[in-house]
Amino acid sequence: MDSRFDGIKRFEKKVWLASPTMHGDELKWVTDAIEKNWVSTVGENINESEKLVQEKIGRKFAVGLSSGTAALHLAIRLAGEKLYGPQPANVGTLLGKKVFCSDMTFDATVNPIAYEGGEAVFIDTETDSWNMSPEALKKAFEIYPDVKLIVVAYLYGTPGKIDEIRKIADEHGALIVEDAAESFGASYKGVQTGKFGDYSIISFNGNKIITGSSGGMFVTDSEEDCHKVRKLSTQARENAPWYQHEELGYNYRMSNIVAGVVRGQMPYLEEHIASKKRIYERYKEGLKDLPVSMNPIPDDTEPNYWLSCIVIDKDAMCPHVRSEKEVLYKSEPGKSCPTEILDVLASFNAEGRPIWKPMHMQPMYRNNIFVTTEGILRGRSNAYIDEGVAADVSADIFERGLCLPSDNKMTEEEQDIIIDIIHRCFK
């Protein structure tokens, strides 16, 4: 380690990006399930956690599932059936259909489109929310007016401009699948995320704002959709004396043990959000003299502050080249880059993470269409974003951005050291 970091001691206990924070109630409900022998995919914990989630979001129904990805798959399957009708078991409901989808997100947002045989068309990101750009979406509808489904994710707990996206969707008779996996507890114009989609989901993955150790939920106001998701998630058994199957089902239901963890976490959602907000604000204050900006919070949104991120000013980036799996950078006085900061943090036992690598840059989706505010953009992979290239906001944020340690068990003292380390990266 170079002399810029002299005097800083390695954290004895790792400072995590975002780890589960348990409170004790989880154990109570898990134990209750075990003692009563309700350990499978039915039981009070499931019923209660579904009730708590639907009340929090303001939806009529919630269905506990094994993961957010499972919830997205069923949401997309339902959307496909509604739009194009039921399909034979070996044919996805979206076979050959284009679906507009957020570009800068985790690939779990996108994969279920492929599970259903659809073709994701990626929509560029906007700088002011780091979410799907309504302008790029408009452009995409100009090019593909017949598209009928939009899958929208909210990045790092900050809602996107969902009312603008809804307006555009309605103008084209398109449905919205809302991926609120990262944003449970966040609101837009006073309304909770998870309330905006024709089909909406949240995740209880271990690193989320609250966790079930794993798990996710489908949330809806439609009783019919709620029943359908329950049925599909339990192998699509028909109501018959034997195992009768008329359509393709899955083993996607949440277990009553996982639901016990969710039930135990629910009372702490607001506390987690408050501590994440403090972390975000302390970074914002502590880094304000550096050539960096925090992930933006647009007007009308109240994020859950799941992850605090920064993006480095263009002229403060040191030379930084990424290949498919490796990276090279050259440290320069007054400058830094995401990899340098992540490397240095790791060397002190603190965990950060690069921004989600945009889907249009991923080898498996690189040949899919990518639409920016300027139209279809082709041929961009890992190239550095040159000055003057207005489009491809996703690639630019990936290039210059990173997620900082955002664990709600990080102490103020630890966060101050992280802030100090980041300052020294720019020395």
Ligand SMILES: Cc1ncc(COP(=O)(O)O)c(C=O)c1O
């Ligand atoms: C945006 C987004 N969508 C979907 C998922 C999938 O959720 P899960 O891990 O519960 O399957 C995640 C996180 O894991 C996510 O961050």
